Amino acid sequence: MEKTWNNKAWFLVLPVLVLVAFSAVIPLMTVVNYSVQDTFGNNVFFWAGTEWFEELLSSSRFWEAMVRNLIFSFIILAIEVPLGIFIALNMPKKGWGVPVCLVLMALPLLIPWNVVGTIWQVFGRNDIGLLGYYINALGIDYNYVQDPFDAWVTIIIMDVWHWTSLVVLLCYAGLVSIPDAFYQAAKIDGASRWAVFRYIQLPKMQRVLLIAVLLRFMDSFMIYTEPFVVTGGGPGNSTTFLSIDLVKTALGQFDLGPAAAMSLVYFLIILLLSWVFYTVMTNYDAER
Amino acid sequence: MNFDLSWMAWTWPTAAFFATILLLLCGMAVWEYASPGGNPRVGILRFETTRGDRLFLSLLGSAFIHLAWLGLVGPSLWWALALSVVYAIGVFRYV
Numbered sequence: 451m452e453k454t455w456n457n458k459a460w461f462l463v464l465p466v467l468v469l470v471a472f473s474a475v476i477p478l479m480t481v482v483n484y485s486v487q488d489t490f491g492n493n494v495f496f497w498a499g500t501e502w503f504e505e506l507l508s509s510s511r512f513w514e515a516m517v518r519n520l521i522f523s524f525i526i527l528a529i530e531v532p533l534g535i536f537i538a539l540n541m542p543k544k545g546w547g548v549p550v551c552l553v554l555m556a557l558p559l560l561i562p563w564n565v566v567g568t569i570w571q572v573f574g575r576n577d578i579g580l581l582g583y584y585i586n587a588l589g590i591d592y593n594y595v596q597d598p599f600d601a602w603v604t605i606i607i608m609d610v611w612h613w614t615s616l617v618v619l620l621c622y623a624g625l626v627s628i629p630d631a632f633y634q635a636a637k638i639d640g641a642s643r644w645a646v647f648r649y650i651q652l653p654k655m656q657r658v659l660l661i662a663v664l665l666r667f668m669d670s671f672m673i674y675t676e677p678f679v680v681t682g683g684g685p686g687n688s689t690t691f692l693s694i695d696l697v698k699t700a701l702g703q704f705d706l707g708p709a710a711a712m713s714l715v716y717f718l719i720i721l722l723l724s725w726v727f728y729t730v731m732t733n734y735d736a737e738r
Numbered sequence: 739m740n741f742d743l744s745w746m747a748w749t750w751p752t753a754a755f756f757a758t759i760l761l762l763l764c765g766m767a768v769w770e771y772a773s774p775g776g777n778p779r780v781g782i783l784r785f786e787t788t789r790g791d792r793l794f795l796s797l798l799g800s801a802f803i804h805l806a807w808l809g810l811v812g813p814s815l816w817w818a819l820a821l822s823v824v825y826a827i828g829v830f831r832y833v
Binding site: 476479480482483484486487489493495497499500501503504507508715718721722725729733 | 744745746747748749751752755756785794798801802805808809813815
């Protein structure tokens with residue numbers, strides 16, 4: 451049958467294009483305009499050229515925040531992806547346990563970021579927080595307000611608690627879509643539990659894992675609200691990630707030009723890393 | 739109706755920059771119309787790319803070339819621009 455080519459279908463995507471223009475393209479253009487100028491408010495701008503970019507690229511504060519962000523994203527992915535797969539593999543596939551597990555898994559995802567931050571800020575406190583109080587009662591000196599290591603542990607556990615469910619739900623969706631015939635064939639061949647995982651479940655989960663890794667990487671690389679509420683970027687600058695630094699520059703100091711330059715560099719890095727992730731994973735999929 | 743765009747803080751250099759991007763996109767659309775299908779091929783990166791992918795790689799790479807030049811050499815970006823053009827030609831030829 452011959453395919454019908456009808457370009458009128460493009461009009462159907464017009465509303466999305468208009469929405470994207472107003473929510474992304476126009477703000478991005480404005481940020482580019484800001485990044486080469488300086489302002490003292492009142493909509494009056496002065497040409498600054500590439501000054502803010504030069505300042506940013508030679509700023510140790512920026513590079514330190516970047517390294518912190520990359521380490522945080524790496525740790526988050528290294529914990530959440532294997533843990534999410536493990537939980538999804540062990541969730542029931544039929545019976546009354548399915549809706550119970552799905553609802554329990556979905557619960558953390560329904561809690562707003564700032565509420566999650568507040569919960570963990572209180573939870574980790576030495577005086578009134580359940581976690582902080584009992585860890586100290588065990589003889590471990592835990593204080594996320596003063597100790598950078600404790601602050602990192604707290605925000606990592608908080609993120610794992612908040613977002614592993616997303617990986618679980620995506621992996622679970624991939625697992626339940628595998629037809630029984632695959633498992634029956636594996637049983638006939640006498641395949642081990644590991645072989646079933648390696649050659650049936652993991653390849654079938656690959657597409658959803660791609661989405662999970664991309665979403666978690668981008669989210670963790672852009673994380674702001676939760677660490678800001680829990681630690682405020684401290685102690686010192688130990689949990690000051692790029693987004694926190696950006697907000698401090700843009701809103702705290704009202705340095706719109708440097709903040710715009712930082713936003714653009716931040717945007718380019720996310721674009722590059724997301725493209726690398728996407729290309730590597732989709733091409734691995736195509737090779738299989 | 740008053741189309742006041744002063745809040746966007748437009749300057750001539752940034753307007754020229756976006757006009758260039760728009761022209762590139764229009765050029766790609768005309769190219770696609772003249773030769774549909776996106777010319778997919780496997781280049782030195784060992785995976786399939788279309789000409790849209792190659793434009794994306796050229797623009798993204800050019801942005802990083804300019805940033806690297808600014809950080810390592812200095813504020814005069816004409817050589818960075820020349821290097822970016824050479825890089826883009828390389829991407830369209832070999833990727």
